[in-house]
Amino acid sequence: MGLTVALDAMGGDFGPQVTVPAVVQALLHFPELKVTLFGDQSAITTQLTLLNQLNHPRITIVHSNSAIANDARPSQALRRSHGSSMRMALEAVSEGNADACVSAGNTGALMALSRYILKQLPGIDRPALVSAIPTAAATKTWILDLGANVSCDSDTLFQFAVMGAVLAEQWLSGKPRVALLNIGEEEIKGNDLVKRCAEMLSQCDDIDYIGYIEGDKLYSGLADVIVCDGFVGNVSLKTSEGVAHLFIDRIRQAVGTSKFKQILAKWLFSDLFDSLKQLNPDQYNGASLLGLRGIVVKSHGSADITAFTNAISEAVYEVERQIPTKISNRLEEVLLERHY
């Protein structure tokens, strides 16, 4: 059998220098995986030659003439997208030649092109960007939306909750605990948007809705899925990244360049450095665009080889579990339940 990932080789801050070695890594992990690389043929073959993998039997290269700029507006990117590596990778999915698309390119463009080419699932107003974060409880928590939608209504938030629950339950043994991000835990807190969505969620038997959760509990592991609008989710996740980098920088500065201090620090705190690595946003990578008729995984633009490999793994994982079909089925059940 096997499964095929269509990869935008040109996306991200480093392009083929990161995407190509990551593909080689991923192919080692997944013996069933095939990858089609879309991008500048010569840049890709240069990287493959360096890695001595020019004739890898599970890599196909499809040349593209252009790449979408990281700072292009979504509308602009859409108009000028013909023949770009990102668009060609998405078209491969829509035409059934690939099972998923992975890109580290411009988020707004990827969102716009995905909606245009793959279309939404029935019952979904807007796709959402979701990612899993590490928690103090050594579990994962999925947060959505992370910036695909700057303003949402309560129906959209409700759909996010359903989609997040479907994704999370693939990893969990029980039913995912779903919470709404709010500025207080009491029922009266928050804006009308979250209040209305809270009402919808508490009436839905299909979802284990546990109520509001505050920002300081984001990493607590108390919820498996946290739902918010894209503005709040984006600010919240980026703020976390900022704080994490601040801590990591201060620790690096303190250890400094002294070899003696470095060795002593490692001996004293080997567990700590492992556990801090988990909290480093560069390490967990691969946000999914949920709600489309196809699988699209967005990598950080600044992802390194390990991080980009994680994004490819996320795509493989979602293909194996047929996430879009599961979302579609669940949504139908939930909507039926709500209407009858």
Place this chain on the structure above:
Amino acid sequence: MGLTVALDAMGGDFGPQVTVPAVVQALLHFPELKVTLFGDQSAITTQLTLLNQLNHPRITIVHSNSAIANDARPSQALRRSHGSSMRMALEAVSEGNADACVSAGNTGALMALSRYILKQLPGIDRPALVSAIPTAAATKTWILDLGANVSCDSDTLFQFAVMGAVLAEQWLSGKPRVALLNIGEEEIKGNDLVKRCAEMLSQCDDIDYIGYIEGDKLYSGLADVIVCDGFVGNVSLKTSEGVAHLFIDRIRQAVGTSKFKQILAKWLFSDLFDSLKQLNPDQYNGASLLGLRGIVVKSHGSADITAFTNAISEAVYEVERQIPTKISNRLEEVLLERHY
């Protein structure tokens, strides 16, 4: 001369056990300061007796029969506020018997009561909760609103920018750099609210508006004032606190209970622990309610003695600099400039 702070001794998770020792600390720092403690007379005198400060010449106790519950709704709190320690402290300010009010009580109630008793300054639609956070650049950045207003219009955000700039410039030598929190730095990013406010700010000569800033730059020191609506600000700040506590906990766990490791860690990383302390949200404390005809400082409910002392210091600082008058004057200038 001297200045007087009216203190809600009953507010917060620990009441007089924290507020009373913090007052004694603050009085040591500020020889000109007088404090009026509002709350249960016997609980307050018990604490003062323990500290051997029962007859402190600069402490006055005013007995109050009730305290506002931490979980009371603002509307409920308002109705049942007569004779409560929080309300009496605010009344002392409105009647000219005190220069500022400090409370660690229910934020919503403090906001509602402050608006009801002190009223807003002319030209201010809604007061904002502001706090300073530490940055990587070893400066401070003021963020507002932190949760007093769950939904704002662009006029309100603009007023927040003016108020934040007035507060920040008391600490800085130059004009504060003001930024709007957004989900991208490009002009096209964000929702209508921030776009409209961005336009207003870029036309205002009185404000050094530097554009959009993203969540990951919150702690960068690139802006002196960061403006956002109360929902986003609250989630963002609380998320930071969550991440910071996660890091601090992991470091504590790694050092563990071994005395040897503790001593070695301190010797190796004394700077680190000092610098992490600055990032600990329990250490920087004292959010101000700006835009009122009086000074109101809100402490974390969970503040310890040092943190609550910081909140009192913040009140003293704002009294010395006459912040409400300065906001009022600046707003008049800015509005004049906008209209003519």
